[in-house]
Amino acid sequence: MDVTTAFLTLLFVMDPLGNIPVFLAALKDVPKRRQPFVIFRELVFALIVLLVFLYGGRFVLAWLGLSQEAIRIAGAIILFLIALRMVFPTPGGIMGEKLDGEPFFVPLAVPLIAGPSTMAVLMLMTNSEGEQLWLWTAALLGAWGVSAVILLASTPLSRVLGTRGLIAVERLMGMILVMLAVQLMLDGVKQSLG
Numbered sequence: 001m002d003v004t005t006a007f008l009t010l011l012f013v014m015d016p017l018g019n020i021p022v023f024l025a026a027l028k029d030v031p032k033r034r035q036p037f038v039i040f041r042e043l044v045f046a047l048i049v050l051l052v053f054l055y056g057g058r059f060v061l062a063w064l065g066l067s068q069e070a071i072r073i074a075g076a077i078i079l080f081l082i083a084l085r086m087v088f089p090t091p092g093g094i095m096g097e098k099l100d101g102e103p104f105f106v107p108l109a110v111p112l113i114a115g116p117s118t119m120a121v122l123m124l125m126t127n128s129e130g131e132q133l134w135l136w137t138a139a140l141l142g143a144w145g146v147s148a149v150i151l152l153a154s155t156p157l158s159r160v161l162g163t164r165g166l167i168a169v170e171r172l173m174g175m176i177l178v179m180l181a182v183q184l185m186l187d188g189v190k191q192s193l194g
Contacts, residue, residue: 003135006125010143012177013079013118016150018086018170021163022112023154026103036152038102043148045105046113050122050140053114055133057123071127072188075120080181082117086174113147117177124184 001009027035061071125136150157158166 001125001129003132003139006121006136006139007142009121009180010118010139011146012173012180013082013115013121014113014143014147015086015170015173016113016147017157017161017166018173019112019151020154020158020166023108023151024158026108030102034102035155039108039151039154040148042103042105042108043113043144043151045109047144049110049114050118050144051137053119054122054126054136054140057119058126061123061127067192068127069188069192071120071124072184072191075117075124076181076184076188078120079117079177079184082115083174083177083181086170086177089170113144113151 023039027038030038122136122140125139126133129136161169
């Protein structure tokens with residue numbers, strides 16, 4: 001995997017355009033002037049979690065004795081399930097029940113931005129090609145930066161794209177993630193058999 005593929009995979013998995021309606025719904029009761037601060041705070045929390053997984057994930061996996069093939073196949077399954085939810089969303093979405101008050105860490109930072117599929121992709125990248133850690137850091141920072149810009153501009157973007165446009169973009173990203181998940185699964189199976 002090269003840095004561009006890693007960047008695009010992370011960006012698709014973070015799904016900033018698909019998260020706009022969820023962010024707007026979660027921040028509905030937060031004063032408009034405070035919303036950018038809350039979004040940025042949640043983005044920083046998510047970045048910290050993702051950097052911890054990027055730099056510490058391989059040690060946890062080594063401690064657990066998990067093989068690279070198992071990580072690749074598990075990452076593919078998680079990515080596939082997240083992609084299916086993007087293509088065929090469930091009522092209530094990924095957040096489940098609405099929490100009262102201002103969101104803090106959950107559900108915006110984790111699991112919407114720093115979700116299980118993003119963490120699995122990061123651990124997969126560092127476990128399979130750990131010597132390129134600085135490239136994976138650049139890919140993560142790039143994907144996070146693009147996500148930050150999109151989510152901080154969520155109100156105007158939701159007006160421009162509209163509900164149907166946001167749904168269409170999320171479905172398209174979900175279909176691309178399904179293809180990436182299948183490729184990860186094939187790579188993991190091929191690696192375990194070869």
